[in-house]
Amino acid sequence: MYCNKNNYRMNNARFAISLHILTLLDKAKEELLSSDYIAGSININPVLVRKELSNLRNHGFVASKEGKNGGSYLAKPAHSILLSAVYLSVRQNNLLGTSKNTPNPHCPVGKQINTHLNNLYEATEAALIKELSGKSLAEFSMKFD
Amino acid sequence: MYCNKNNYRMNNARFAISLHILTLLDKAKEELLSSDYIAGSININPVLVRKELSNLRNHGFVASKEGKNGGSYLAKPAHSILLSAVYLSVRQNNLLGTSKNTPNPHCPVGKQINTHLNNLYEATEAALIKELSGKSLAEFSMKFD
DNA sequence: TAAAACTGTAATAAAATATATTACAATATA
């Protein structure tokens, strides 16, 4: 048994990696896939795959079995995994990039910019999530020959 | 006269910076703002502001005057600058992060994943752009006291 | 029961990217 706290930071390739993993697991049906096998398909380091699997597990998308002949598998039907949920599981930052800047508080624009940017970002991200929520892993996976 | 080719890479804080700049210019009305002044409001390095101004200029949003007492100003009315256009002007990468990976071509999933990811990204980004196209710089700028 | 093949995670290193800084030529103004 392990207890972990992962701390990624950005919106990088994580969505792509997670979706790749989930698609492989869906295609594998009952069969368990090892992180090494998955890493070989994505062509990234196996440790990154395990970290991503850890996150996907925490969100209830996959389950893993430890030990010899262990591996991972989908923990719920692919049609019940919406791409919006996958996005939200890897999302850390605001989509359009948060300015970690502390704008000049003496400037009337600088003083309020972060509030207004955040409002804009929320609306924008909501549109994106809505779009993704119209697609499930099953639909995505089905596109592959 | 200068001739430049800028080569940023990522979707970082550029959207926020550009919108901050544009808002300042809109508020300044006829007055020219120097890159040092703008940098002071955003609280970033003036050279970054000039690079961003260069990009905004290339896209026809702003114009600049060189020499003493020079500076920048909006090149077109704020209501005609859609936030989607600003987004597109700073956009470089795919929104959800392109995997620069070369997935395993021997894996049936790896072989096709980039095609399907790109299709998904296009649809997703289209939704985001549509949302942003409903807002103009004028509307954004108006929110400030 | 011990070797083997896994997972889980921490720690560290390397690579990539973003941001800041320095420098200076070109340009316009006063």
Next chain:
DNA sequence: TATATTGTAATATATTTTATTACAGTTTTA
């Protein structure tokens, strides 16, 4: 002609991402 400013290149620093190394904990199976 001095000054303030833009435009841009080159370089340095900081931050973030990705890879690597290492190893303890789990299961399976010989």
